[in-house]
Amino acid sequence: MTTPTSLGAGEARTRLHELTVIDVRTPGEYAGGHLPGALNIPLDQIRRALPDIRRAAEHSEILVVCASGARSENACRILAEHHVTTVTLAGGTGAWAAEGHDLDRPRSTSRAVWGMERQVRLTAGTIVLIGLLLGVLIHPAFQILSAGVAAGLVFSALTNTCGMAALLAKLPHNRPRTADLETTLAELRNR
Structure with a gap:
């Protein structure tokens, strides 16, 4: 196509x-x-x-x-x-x-409305931060969260799709x- x-x-x-x-x-x-x-x-x-x-x-x-x-x-x-x-x-x-x-x-x-890109950045950043903090404070295995988000962002860039945006679009304020x-x-x- x-x-x-x-x-x-x-x-x-x-x-x-x-x-x-x-x-x-x-x-x-x-x-x-x-x-x-x-x-x-x-x-x-x-x-x-x-x-x-x-x-x-x-x-x-x-x-x-x-x-x-x-x-x-x-x-x-x-x-x-x-x-x-x-x-x-x-x-x-x-x-x-x-x-x-x-x-x-x-x-x-x-109310102020955030664009999808901004919502994705906030969500990805929050998950990465939580993964790193839990990895340091509780158990290193929690760093897998951060690695998963990083891999998702790379995949998103390569395919020009965004699974996180698709999920966020289903939230009540975006539907x-x-x-x-x-x-x-x-x-x-x-x-």
Whole structure:
């Protein structure tokens, strides 16, 4: 399978009015800031939303967005398997913001939301620290925790996947509520 076509942030900004933007990050990440007009359909919900995305693709080009580009490429591959043509935002919302473009934030967001990458760094760092401390204070075998996280990070970098992010995405603050996804799909149908 080939790598999906991508648009730079500047080109995407000038074409935003003609694109249907689907943000595949978790609802928590989406709430932290997203492209104007983007609809939140988390990566793990793409197959469920497929009929509505396919219909939307008949009327406008689909731009798939995530934080850096890895999840949007995965979403594009899934959609391509179902004959839906898409493009990605090169560098994701990080590149969009770095070029000085505005990100929308829902008014109802009352708490700070951490992006998935930051959640992974905190979790990995905490597990490594606990493994090292327990290895020194209790028994050296606890250092296996730290080695396991290190191996997971290397594997993650080599395969451009992240098992820890997949697990963290299942936490309640990162999971879509059914009503939110249904509302998003209804909005997608009306475009």
